[in-house]
Amino acid sequence: MTALLLVLLAVVSSGVNTSAQDSAAPIAKPSQSEPSAKRRTPQKARANDAERAAAETRGAAAGAITGRVVADDGHPLTNISVSFSKRGNLNMPGSVSAATDAEGKFRAENLYPGVYNAGVYVPGYTRVREPGVERGEPLYYRPGENVTITMTKGGVITGTVRNANGDPIVGAPIRAVFVRQPDGRTPRNPPSFFYGPPRASDDRGVYRIFGLEPGSYVVSVGGGGNDQFGGPFSPFAGEMPTYHPSATRDGAVEVAVQTGQEASGIDIRHRGEHGRAVSGKVSGLPESESDFNYSISVSLTHAASGIQENFTYLTGRMGDRSFSLDGVADGEYEVRARRSSRQGDTMASAPQRVTVRGADVTGLNLTLAPLASISGRVTLEAMREADRAASSCADSAPHAVSPPESLIVARREEKQADTATQSRAPSPTRSDAAPDAQGEFTIRALNAGRYRLEALPPGDEWYIRTITLSSAAAPSPKSGTRRAPAAQTTSNAARDTLLTLTTGQKFSGVNVVLADGAASLRGTIPADEGRPLGARMRVYLVPSERERDDDAFRYASSSVAADGSFALTHLAPGRYWPLITVADND
Template identity: 40%
Template sequence: MNRPIANDECRMMNDEVKTKALEFIVQRSAFIVSFLFLLIFTASVGLAQETMTPTVGASAPTPDEGAITGRVTSDDGRPMAGAAVHVIKAYASSPGADTTISTDDEGNFSTSGLAPGLYNVVAYVSGYVSPPAARTTTGETGFYRPGDNVNIRLVKGGVITGTVRDSNNEPVVAVMVRAIRVRDDSGRPISSLSTYYLFRMTDDRGIYRIYGLSPGTYIVSAGGSLGFSMGVSGYETDAPTYYPSSTRDTAAEVPVHAGDEATNIDIRYRGDHGHAISGTINSPASEQGLNYAINLTLKHASSGAIESNSFIMPGAKSTFAIQGVGDGTYDLTAQQISASASSAVSTPRRITVKGMDVTGVELILTPLGSIAGRATLEPAPRKEGCADPRPATLIETLISARTSEKSQTEAPSSLPFSQGGGSILTEQGEFTIRNLNTGAYRLTARLPADRWYIRSILLRSAPTTRSTSTAPSKSATAAAPSVIALKAGENFTGASLSISQDGATVRGRIEGTTKEGAEAAQIPANLKIFLVPAEKERAEDVLRYAEVKPDGNGQFTIKNLAPGRYLVIARPAAEDPSPDRTLPPLAWDADARAKLRHEAEAANVALELQPCQRVIDYVLKYPGVK
């Protein structure tokens, strides 16, 4: 039996645990400290807090309706004793709606008394990181509900270490050093949504050591402002010096692998004087000062990578100054962080810094949009095989708004302090998806039961949409769900979803076909399996299309399917452009949908699904690329 990782190896300081938890909540580690300020602010204005009783040293899990149980292990299968596990209510009304527990000697944990709903479950051990989060084809991370059992695997994080010395070869003491992740472990560029960096100060010898890094490619910088108060060190007004001794454009990249240490990443500190970007924030209350917090995000225009975040506390003047900015072209955005769930942002302002300060920048806040509506759950059919072993409720359902345009790269949840992009249904089935940028959106659902599926989406009369319905009809042609086109600050309120409870599930595997005298066709890493409605009248009903990527063993599961006849086809598909952003479903594009349907009709692999049917051993043959 493998030796469990001891408590003293896993024990973490409380501050570090909380910082890590907040990092997950906001989904961008670049905003950790700013979020701490937000936490203080929201507490001061009296936001309602959902509280749960923490359980320390949980015993072996015994699943029950009010508990989420599980086990935390290392990448080699050893149980991780003393790991901090955070169970966080998804889309909660405040950032404090979570509970923290510890694993026992066998790595087990168990919560109790959880209210119905959806939860994120994350585990932290100092120096360890989570593998890339599993994402569904609709783009959201995985959620759990009370009664689920969760297996969490952590891997040893990487390390970057070296020295910082000046031009006289003297150690630079107490300078902040950042490791900025620019590509993931698959080589995909990191978008601004998940710009990830950790930072440490050098010691009296000029040595730094940054640990707990996720696998990927990094650039390393010393000096400059992080954008939030970390105490005075004397280097905040310097332009950052990037490894080995350069500006960001010519910075050398450092590969980091799980459990490995990148050594001798030594920086020759340039000590270049940085510049300031200053200006005003224009809002209705700006003359009397800000009655809400403001987050300023400065991004590199070429890559979208975040250079700094500045945080302006409530009650401060509506002016700002960002120090320690090197020469370059940037985009600057201001975001309102108010006590309400709604937010406002400014249009990104393009700024070029070249040898001098930039003053007089005006950022005008405009409200973000929202989509509201209601979902109705149709009665469950009274027939054999349709009873769900774990009854689900509407409040365990997530409704999301996804951009429908492939060219629209700014996701609804790209703002650091917003609950944009999704909403949990109320007991009455109501939802409001807030903080949406201008753009075109489609609605998707994360359903809590395999037999649930979206039967129809109706968008009632609104000036920026066309009203169509996908309600099943044998005599009429089903139309595609409408796209909701939001303008700045627009609130759309006419969405209606109908959810049925007699859906089907297909579980199976894909195999390469074997030709006589030849090896079986290889399964490409970017292969996806598509279900296409066989009925001609369903050709434009995107709710009847489904897609899934098989795992490394060729296994796949497609659930929440409407009963009916389908055509099944496997084909290579475009890879997601970044780790935190999935491409829209192929069927959302009219031309791609027509091509997919043509290919499926040519392959002619039919699958008939009855109400509540569960196909558990389906085998799809893949002939390879012709």
């Protein structure tokens, strides 16, 4: 990795929004949200009645999220549905939707305090990532914000599907699975063979998959077992997937896709081979759910790539808990069962490695076990009036926030000592939960492993002061997590946000303090004439104050966009050294 030191000492104070294009001694400016569009006439929107009633009981007022949906050339996208779903709600309330008008503007109403995801679907388009946001990382919004959502033309993969005789196949289900980012890195979240609907070939055997994000894909026809592509009566039921050009997954050729461009000639010669079966039973379900009150998914994952290639569902109405995954090609796989519920008491089996070599695999026993959880409390620490008057925030009015507008994140550490035995089964690398009105939160359905705790503050003006683990609640050293001392300092608290969970462990006693008065740093890194910026460039902030060396919350980083822009937000007031790093291709 190559590192370059910016000749700039960033001094950020409470409420300062600093530009890296300013002088070496930046002028402090209040951090304020910049609206991108005026509010318009309300569009039709629907809200969840239970959520409204609960919010009204707490005395919370409903708000709105406004904004625009535009193409990357600035033109408005009209009559587009924008839906907002609240994060961290166990009972999954219905989303609130609004349509864009002739100017691409929308207004989603009846949104109570909280953190929301935005869903936008424009056929043939993909969403433009904001500066500093990694691929796969969600974007969040809060009532009162005004946002601009930019869409760009996606890439296209097209080709022809033919049988062994060279005749076109009509109605063949084709899928493209994202396997690699443009810079060569594998995606954070494991790819799924079943992500998105398949595209069928036409009467000429021609298929066309559009609206793809830039990166590398593998393209396949058929496969997926008896539960997909039309059920057991589908002509492709029980077949192994055939990957471009005419191979199993191990021999698949990746297809590079670029924004707005077409990758043509991606032809597939259908093999039409029936695969093997992987079968067994699922055990460990509580006796209380022995009749009809459960639904279990069983998935099969390609061990080397992490692609989920097959799955099936079991319900109480099926009489027993036997499963069979058909159409499996020879190779190494992992099989896993999972039972989810609206109450949050998710159970899962450990990934079980199987080898398919010319014969069916039978007699597997997938034992369900409760998953782990992390719970604690969030405290919002508002800036005192005297401190506000003496800071850069003196001219900005304080914005009232509540705990549900923050988000607590548990990020799974991906690197392990023994990468040869590391599971590639689909497993979220990040899980989150929103606190309730009292600040209490619980992050559920966590697999055993090492997690780092993070927090998304309730607004641009807030930052993480501390995240501490209660010494009374911390697990014993045998579990792999350090016990926090009784009188814990901020620096120790920062280091101890990395913890190890065992299967089914309920870790409690996490205390998160979010403070008012954050700063931000934005800027642009100019490229040399005729030389583009590196695809894996990042900007880091490192505390220049020696006493802050051990405070993890004084370190920040941002990826650099293609135009050289970067954004670092939610910064604690202090003095920092900016660094630029360019990672090697490997």
